[in-house]
Amino acid sequence: EAGVAQSPRYKIIEKRQSVAFWCNPISGHATLYWYQQILGQGPKLLIQFQNNGVVDDSQLPKDRFSAERLKGVDSTLKIQPAKLEDSAVYLCASTLSYEQYFGPGTRLTVT
Amino acid sequence: GDSVTQMEGPVTLSEEAFLTINCTYTATGYPSLFWYVQYPGEGLQLLLKATKADDKGSNKGFEATYRKETTSFHLEKGSVQVSDSAVYFCALSGMNTGNQFYFGTGTSLTVIP
Numbered sequence: 001e002a003g004v005a006q007s008p009r010y011k012i013i014e015k016r017q018s019v020a021f022w023c024n025p026i027s028g029h030a031t032l033y034w035y036q037q038i039l040g041q042g043p044k045l046l047i048q049f050q051n052n053g054v055v056d057d058s059q060l061p062k063d064r065f066s067a068e069r070l071k072g073v074d075s076t077l078k079i080q081p082a083k084l085e086d087s088a089v090y091l092c093a094s095t096l097s098y099e100q101y102f103g104p105g106t107r108l109t110v111t
Numbered sequence: 112g113d114s115v116t117q118m119e120g121p122v123t124l125s126e127e128a129f130l131t132i133n134c135t136y137t138a139t140g141y142p143s144l145f146w147y148v149q150y151p152g153e154g155l156q157l158l159l160k161a162t163k164a165d166d167k168g169s170n171k172g173f174e175a176t177y178r179k180e181t182t183s184f185h186l187e188k189g190s191v192q193v194s195d196s197a198v199y200f201c202a203l204s205g206m207n208t209g210n211q212f213y214f215g216t217g218t219s220l221t222v223i224p
Contacts (some may be wrong), residue, residue, distance in 0.1 A: 004154075033212070042154070042214035056211065071216055091154055093212075096160075098204055100145055100212055102154035 002026065004103035006092050012109045018080040020105045025074070025094030031055075033100065034067055043050055049075065053071050058061040082110045113138040115201050117215035124191055124222050132186040132218045134175075134201035142205030144168075144184040146179050149198045150218070158199070188224075191222045 005024040011095035019110040023030050030051050046065065048055040060067065064083070066106035069075040079086055082094050116131040136144065143162045147155040159168030164179035173188045184201060199216040 040217070042216045043212075045211060048211060086116065099157060100204075102147075102156070104154045
């Protein structure tokens with residue numbers, strides 16, 4: 001079974017630039033999550049999708065972050081404009097029931 | 112709200128030493144409890160889980176028992192190897208959290224030969 005795919009794996013941008021991350025969950029997994037993991041911390045949930053609907057986006061900084069999951073399969077997370085404090089690993093996870101499967105993450109560096 | 116508290120690291124052990132990483136939780140209802148492991152440069156991988164009180168999760172020599180009376184889920188391994196060097200995260204999830212996961216801050220383990 002293929003795992004959760006994410007791209008790119010690494011991205012370096014300057015502050016105020018835009019960036020987008022892509023996630024393809026495990027086939028058949030209805031729930032998809034985006035997390036932000038700052039160095040030395042645990043993952044923090046940004047947004048949770050159930051199929052193509054948003055379940056929880058209470059911790060998503062909506063002034064600069066946006067996410068969509070058109071067709072209820074793959075998803076994109078966008079940051080516009082980026083700030084220095086956005087430097088982190090962005091993890092995508094999917095689940096069928098209660099066990100989450102994580103992708104390898106995208107490491108974002110904002111300079 | 113629901114939360115997880117892990118012992119802080121980093122932890123450095125010699126090969127074949129005994130490992131304990133403490134984890135306690137605060138939750139309404141009866142969450143499922145998890146340990147995830149993150150190797151350098153990789154995403155999180157599920158190590159083990161327990162879904163109800165007194166359950167013991169185990170995998171690759173690691174064990175953790177769901178203790179409702181002490182709200183704990185401590186990770187243990189009798190003899191660590193160099194390959195166990197990684198960051199370990201305790202997490203909880205449940206219907207009361209909308210199936211959201213709450214992670215601890217992680218404990219970095221380094222095993223030296």
